[in-house]
Amino acid sequence: MKAQGVSTAWGGAFLQMRTCAETLKGEKGLDIFPYFRDYRNMRRPNPLLVTRSADRFSALGAEPRLQILRLLLSAHPAGMVAGEVQEELGIPASTLSHHLEKLKQVGLVNVRRQGTFLWYSADTDALREVLSFLYEECCMRSRAVPVESVVQISRGTSS
Numbered sequence: 001m002k003a004q005g006v007s008t009a010w011g012g013a014f015l016q017m018r019t020c021a022e023t024l025k026g027e028k029g030l031d032i033f034p035y036f037r038d039y040r041n042m043r044r045p046n047p048l049l050v051t052r053s054a055d056r057f058s059a060l061g062a063e064p065r066l067q068i069l070r071l072l073l074s075a076h077p078a079g080m081v082a083g084e085v086q087e088e089l090g091i092p093a094s095t096l097s098h099h100l101e102k103l104k105q106v107g108l109v110n111v112r113r114q115g116t117f118l119w120y121s122a123d124t125d126a127l128r129e130v131l132s133f134l135y136e137e138c139c140m141r142s143r144a145v146p147v148e149s150v151v152q153i154s155r156g157t158s159s
Helices: 008-028 049-061 063-074 082-089 094-107 124-141 147-155
Strands: 108-113 117-122
Touching: 049 063, 049 094, 049 124, 063 082, 063 094, 063 108, 063 117, 082 094, 082 117, 094 108
Parallel strands: none
Antiparallel strands: 108 117
């Protein structure tokens, strides 16, 4: 049996939930079934934003890149010369260059030349976009994480 485009396996469970909801609505006047599937009330995220965020999360998935970004944030807004980053983190120059290039490609890091030095800084607009993407998904659309806990996390200490 198919229920409004739902596969047979899920159709039975779907109909059972709908019947339960309609019964509750009829008996107690409750409207507890505002499903996305029925009402299409969830806004689709911009596909380019999803792709850009996925690329940024992927870049941050490497521990050295995450350390680099945190270090650059601590030096915000001036940033740091590549040699300072290398000295602080103890990363070989060729490896550091690779990680900085990846962070630059996904837009998490800006670079500017000043004489013979390359200055790197965290792109706070890109970070704001990533944080907004997560916030909207976890706290606004699904309410999986209470808004208060996000504020509490941001005030907490990091280890």
